[in-house]
Amino acid sequence: MSIMRVVAITGCDSGLGWAIAARTAREGIVTVAGMYNGVDTKAAESLKKLSAHTYSLDVTNPESIAKFRDYVKRLLNDNPNYKLHAIVNNAGVMIIGDYEWQTDSMVENTINVNLLGTMKVTSAFLPDLRQSAIQNKGASKPRIINIASHCGLQPLPCFAAYSASKAGVLALTKALRMEHRKHGLSAVAFVPGGFVSSSNIIANQGQQGKNMLEHLNEEQKSYYGQRIKTLSNYLQLATAHDPSYDSMKDENIIETYVKALTDDDPKQMYKVESWRYFFYYNLLKLPLPEAFIGWLVKKFLCFPE
The missing domain is CATH 3.40.50.720 (NAD(P)-binding Rossmann-like Domain)
Incomplete structure (x- = not known):
C-alpha cells in the first residue's frame, strides 16, 4: 500500500x-x-x-x-x-x-x-x-x-x-x-x-493609514499627519492593480x-533573495556607522519622505 x-x-x-x-x-x-x-x-x-x-x-x-x-x-x-x-x-x-x-x-x-x-x-x-x-x-x-x-x-x-x-x-x-x-x-x-x-x-493599507491618523492626538497629527498621508498614497498606488x-x-x-x-x-x-535583497541585507550585517546604516535603509525602502 x-x-x-x-x-x-x-x-x-x-x-x-x-x-x-x-x-x-x-x-x-x-x-x-x-x-x-x-x-x-x-x-x-x-x-x-x-x-x-x-x-x-x-x-x-x-x-x-x-x-x-x-x-x-x-x-x-x-x-x-x-x-x-x-x-x-x-x-x-x-x-x-x-x-x-x-x-x-x-x-x-x-x-x-x-x-x-x-x-x-x-x-x-x-x-x-x-x-x-x-x-x-x-x-x-x-x-x-x-x-x-x-x-x-x-x-x-x-x-x-x-x-x-x-x-x-x-x-x-x-x-x-x-x-x-x-x-x-x-x-x-x-x-x-x-x-x-x-x-x-497590504491591500488595506490605504484604510489603515486613515485609521492611524484618526487615533493620533493633535500634537501627533500636526507632526506626522502629512507623512502618513504621503506614505499611504504611495502604498495605495503601489497596490492599485488589485x-x-x-x-x-x-x-x-x-x-x-x-x-x-x-x-x-x-x-x-x-x-x-533577489540580487537587491542580497546586496542590501548583507551590507546591513556589517558593523557600519549607524548614520550610514540609516542611509542604506532609506535607499532600500525607497519610501517618500
Missing part, C-alpha cells in the same frame, strides 16, 4: 498561500488548505479543482484551529495509507507605518496572526506530527514549515511590529528544531523574499518552497 503524504497549510486565500497550496496539490500530495475567507470563494474553488481539501480557518481563533486539526485528523483516520507530513504556517498580515502611528489593535493583530497564530497551529498539530515522525519509516522527515521574513532577520523602520512577529517566528522555529531533532521531526523557516506586488498582504488570488508566479519562490517541503533531510532555513 503506497503512502500518501498529507500537508496542512494556513492562509491560502491568495498570494503565496494559494500558490504553495496549488503547487503542493500538483505534486500529488494530499493538501488541506486553510481559508480565512471561507470555502465558497474563487480561490477555494480553484484549489478544489486541483483536488485540494479546503477548510475555513482563522488562526487567531482556538475553536477554528481545533476544527481544522480535527478535519485533518479525520482524513488520516479514514485513510490508513495517509501520513501527516507537514504543517505550513503561512497565514500573515502586515501594516506599514511607524510604530507610534499604529493602534493597539493593529499591533496586537500582527502579533496574534503572525506569531501567536503560528504557535497555536503548531501546538494543535505537534502531537500528531511527533507521532508521525517517530513512526516514520520513509526517507523524508515530517516537518513544520514556518513562513518567515527578511524583516525578522533585519528589522526595518515602518515594520516594527511585523519585524518583531517574524523574528519571533524564526526563534520559535530554531527552538522547535532543537527540541524535536531526537524524534526525527524537523522545523524549517522559509524566507520567500519580496512579493508584495503579487499579494494582497492582484488576483493566483497572481503569485515567481517560480524561484515556489520551487524553493517545494525543496523545503520535499527534501529528505530539510535545512533549517530556505531563503529566496
Whole structure:
C-alpha cells in the first residue's frame, strides 16, 4: 500500500498561500488548505479543482484551529495509507507605518496572526506530527514549515511590529528544531523574499493609514499627519492593480518552497533573495556607522519622505 503524504497549510486565500497550496496539490500530495475567507470563494474553488481539501480557518481563533486539526485528523483516520507530513504556517498580515502611528489593535493583530497564530497551529498539530515522525519509516522527515521574513532577520523602520512577529517566528522555529531533532521531526523557516506586488498582504493599507491618523492626538497629527498621508498614497498606488488570488508566479519562490517541503533531510532555513535583497541585507550585517546604516535603509525602502 503506497503512502500518501498529507500537508496542512494556513492562509491560502491568495498570494503565496494559494500558490504553495496549488503547487503542493500538483505534486500529488494530499493538501488541506486553510481559508480565512471561507470555502465558497474563487480561490477555494480553484484549489478544489486541483483536488485540494479546503477548510475555513482563522488562526487567531482556538475553536477554528481545533476544527481544522480535527478535519485533518479525520482524513488520516479514514485513510490508513495517509501520513501527516507537514504543517505550513503561512497565514500573515502586515501594516506599514511607524510604530507610534499604529493602534493597539493593529499591533496586537500582527502579533496574534503572525506569531501567536503560528504557535497555536503548531501546538494543535505537534502531537500528531511527533507521532508521525517517530513512526516514520520513509526517507523524508515530517516537518513544520514556518513562513518567515527578511524583516525578522533585519528589522526595518515602518515594520516594527511585523519585524518583531517574524523574528519571533524564526526563534520559535530554531527552538522547535532543537527540541524535536531526537524524534526525527524537523522545523524549517522559509524566507520567500519580496512579493508584495503579487499579494494582497497590504491591500488595506490605504484604510489603515486613515485609521492611524484618526487615533493620533493633535500634537501627533500636526507632526506626522502629512507623512502618513504621503506614505499611504504611495502604498495605495503601489497596490492599485488589485492582484488576483493566483497572481503569485515567481517560480524561484515556489520551487524553493517545494525543496523545503520535499527534501529528505530539510535545512533549517530556505531563503529566496533577489540580487537587491542580497546586496542590501548583507551590507546591513556589517558593523557600519549607524548614520550610514540609516542611509542604506532609506535607499532600500525607497519610501517618500
